[in-house]
Structures are given as structure tokens and as C-alpha cells.
Amino acid sequence: MIKSMTGYGIANLESEKHIINVEVKTLNSKFLDLSLRSPRQFTDKELEIRNIVSAYLERGKVNLSIEFVSKSNNDLPVHIDEELFVAYYEKYRSMASKVGIDSIDLFKMAAQSPNVTTAITEKTSNTEDWDLVKQVIEDALVHCNEFREDEGEVLMSKFKENLEILRGSLAKVKSEEPLRKQRIKDRITNNFSDWLEENSFDANRFEQELIYYFEKLDITEEIVRLGTHLDYFDKIMNSDKSQGKKLGFISQEIGREINTIGSKANDAGIQRHVIVMKDELEKIKEQALNIL
Template identity: 30%
Template sequence: MIKSMTGFGAGDCENQDFKVHVELKTVNQRYLETNYHMPYSLNMFESQLTKKIKSYLSRGKLDINVRFQDLRDKAVTVSVDRGLAAAYGRALMEINEQLGLTGKPSAAQIAAYPDVLKITEENAKLAEAEPVLMAAFDEALGNLVAMRTAEGENIRADLLARIDVLEDYTAELEKLAPEIVDSYRQRLEKLLEEYLSKESIDESRIIQETALFTDKVNYTEETVRLHSHFDQFRSIIDMDEPVGRKLDFLVQEMNREINTVASKANSAGAARFVVDVKSEIEKIREQIQNIE
């Protein structure tokens, strides 16, 4: 079953201590690439998360967005920057003297200035958040894979339909092969008649030249291999594993075979089918770029 590399999935999990929301978005990428966007405090879980992601995905560029809330009552420490507070106090007293004001600055006034008070929250035992985080990731990854699988089914149907079209075009090319040889024989006979009009035509020479040309323009091997590639394509596409790279290689082989046919088939009729085949192969190649 093929999967698209494009998809989205979200997951949520919470308990009395933690609340996690995860959003995952994937796009095409030759290899698996992960980009995390989450609180710094969760970086300790990155290796476990990456391992989990690899158990679900093998290719694609994955953007990971995590919203995290610690719902526990936190131990809070408030400290005073004594030097800074004293400096603010002296400055305020100086202003009072300069303006002829009475009174001294209050502690509340001084504390209101930046960085005088420093508040520190203790996030002890954050490792306890791991089960909640992993559960949210499992849900998001499951939803992501479901979307990629559904899209993969649509791609599969399109690719198989195009392979059927290629089979028909290839069959038409095979029908044209004898006509190409016969047409050349007629052109060769006419040419020889012009040059040997005063003498009898050597039939064996015509047969010999025709045989040589037949060997040069015979693309039977290429069409046989194309049919084989089509059969392989149908088999690979239903493998229960990532098949994007295998299909990409197979499409390259198809393209190579049809290019050889194009170089051999000296025929306007064949050329039209070659163009159609190459067009379909290119459409298949573009679709395969979306497959995991």
C-alpha cells in the first residue's frame, strides 16, 4: 500500500499535571527530515520523538509543532538584585534633591524598575511529562499516516490507469513495427530502380539491405522490456513497504527504453506514439515524487 508524502496530523493528550497539543505537517523530501518547533524544556525528549517518528515514516520533510503546558503548582523563588536596587534608590534621591522634593523613594517604586526582582520557576521532574507527550505524538502520527494513506490510494489509482495507457501505446508501437520495415523495403526498391533502371534489380541485394535495416529498426526487445517494466510497476506498487525510490528507478528505465525506440523507429506514426508515451511517463514520474 503506497503512501503520499504530503499530509497533516494533530494529537492531544493531558492529565492533571500536563497538557500537550502536537501538529505534524509533511511535504516531499528525498529522505526523512525533522524540524522541531517546541519549548526548549522539551528538547530532552527529541531523540525519543525522532525514534518514534521513524517507526511511522521513512521519507518526507516533517514540521513538528508542540504546545506544552505544565499545570502543576510550581515552586517560585523571588530574588532581589541588591546592587541594582541601591543604584535606582540613589538615582531617585538625586532627582528629589535636584527638584527640591521631599521624601524617599518607596520599596515598591524601586521594585517596579526592570530586573530589580528576578522570578524563577522550578520545573522539577519534567521527565514525568514524557507519557503525555508520547501519547499526543502517537495520535498525531496516526492521523498523519491515515491522511497520507488515503492520498496514496488516489495516487495509486491514477498511476495504474496511466500504466494501462502505456500498455496500449506500446501495443500500437508493436503493430507499427512490420509496417516500418515494409515501408523501408518499398523506398529501397524505388531508390534502386532509379539508379539501376537500365539493369535488372538484384533481389538478393534488396533482401540483404532490408534485413540490415530491419535489425537496426527492430525495437521488439525494447517493447518487451517495457511490458515487463509495466508488470513490475503493478507488483511494486502493492508492496507493504515504502516503494517511491523503486518506482522512480523503474520509471527511469521506462524512459530509457522509449528513447531507444524513438531512435530506431524511423516513422511519423511511431513518433506520435513515442511522444504520447514520453508524456505519460513524465506524468508518472511527477506523481511518484509524492510517494513515500
């Protein structure tokens, strides 16, 4: 069963102390390309998060966002030195009274003075917090995988339609092939019959040249190989594991056979079916880029 690389998953958890929200968005990519946004206290867990994502999603362009909110008002992102603030305020007030100036802005001046507020740049997570966050991350990834599976079912339905059209066009090419050969024979007979009667020639050599000519125009092998590739595509598409890269390779081989049939056939009737097959194959190739 195929799986899309387009996905979306969200999960959340609220405990007595924290509110945790995790959101995952994925798009197609040849490799796992993770863009992570997480709180500062989990920066030391980035490698572990990448390993978790890789285990669930395998590959794709992944945007993962972690929101961790504490219900406690004590967890401020800055440290405020209250004693230093009071010292600044008293000093500014004393200076203002000496020069007879209003003290309206003294609070703001004291709060903005050096070393009163200091950003907390280093804070590590505890085991309990990380276990909760890890659980929510995995829940979001599970939901994202379910989304990918649903999208894969839609893609599979489209692929089945494309394959049906390809097989129908291939069947028409097979039915046209005997008629094409007959048209070639009639054309050669009409063009050369008069010339052959008026000129001496080596009949054996002429026969050999005709055989060589027909072999160059024969598309029997291409028709057989194209049918085999279509069957193989269908088999891989219905296998247990999604194999987007393999489907992409098979699509390339299908394209080669279609192009060869078109160039070797040199026939307007067959060329119409070739155009239809090329159009359907382009749809397959475009969608195959989004398969895991």
C-alpha cells in the same frame, strides 16, 4: 500499497496539570529531514523524538511542533527576586524624595533593575510529563501516517490511469510495427529498383546490408522490455510496502525504452504514440517523487 510523503497529523491531550498539543507536517525528501520545535524542558529528549519519528515516518521533510502548557500559574519562565525588587524600590523612592521628584516611574525602574528578573534557561522534564508528551507525539504520527495512506490511494488511482494510457499506446505501436516495416521495404524498393537494374552489384552483399539495416531499425526488443517494465511497475505499486525509490528507478527504465523506440522507429505514425507515452511518463515521474 503506495504511501505519499505528504502528510498532516495533529493530536492533543488535556490532563489536570497540562495541555499538550502536537502537530506534524510532512513533505517529500530523499531522506528524513526533521525540523523540531519543542519547549525548553524537552530539549534533552530531541534524540528520542527523532527515533520515534523515524520509526513511524521513515523519510520525508518533517516539521514537528510540540506545545506544552502548564495549568499552574507558578510555572513562570523567569525567576523574580521580590526582596531585591523591594530594596531597589525603597532606594529609588528615597532618592526621589531627596530631590523632590514624583515617584510615578519607580515601580518600572525597580522591576527593570539588574538581577530582579532572571530567565530560567535550564529546566528538565520529569518522567510523568515526558510519558504524556510521548503519547501525544505518537498519536499525531499515527494520524499523519493515515493521511499519507489516503494520499497514496489517490496517487495509485492516477498511476493506474497513466499505465492504462501507456499500455494502450504500446499496443498501438505493436499494431503499427508491421505496417512500418512494409513502408520501409516499399520505400527501398521504389528508390533502388531502377538503380539496381542499371548497375551491376553483389546480390549477397546487398542482402546482408539490408538485413543489417533492418536490424538497426527493429524495435521488437524495446517493445517487449517496455511491456515488462510496465508490468513490474504495476507489481511494485501493488506490493505491501511502499517503495517510491524503486518506482522512480523503473520509471527511468521505461523512459529509456520509449526514447529508443522513438529514435529507432523513424516513423511518423509510431512517433505520435511515443509522444503520448512520454507525456504520461512525465506525469508518473513527477508524482513518484512524492512516494515514500
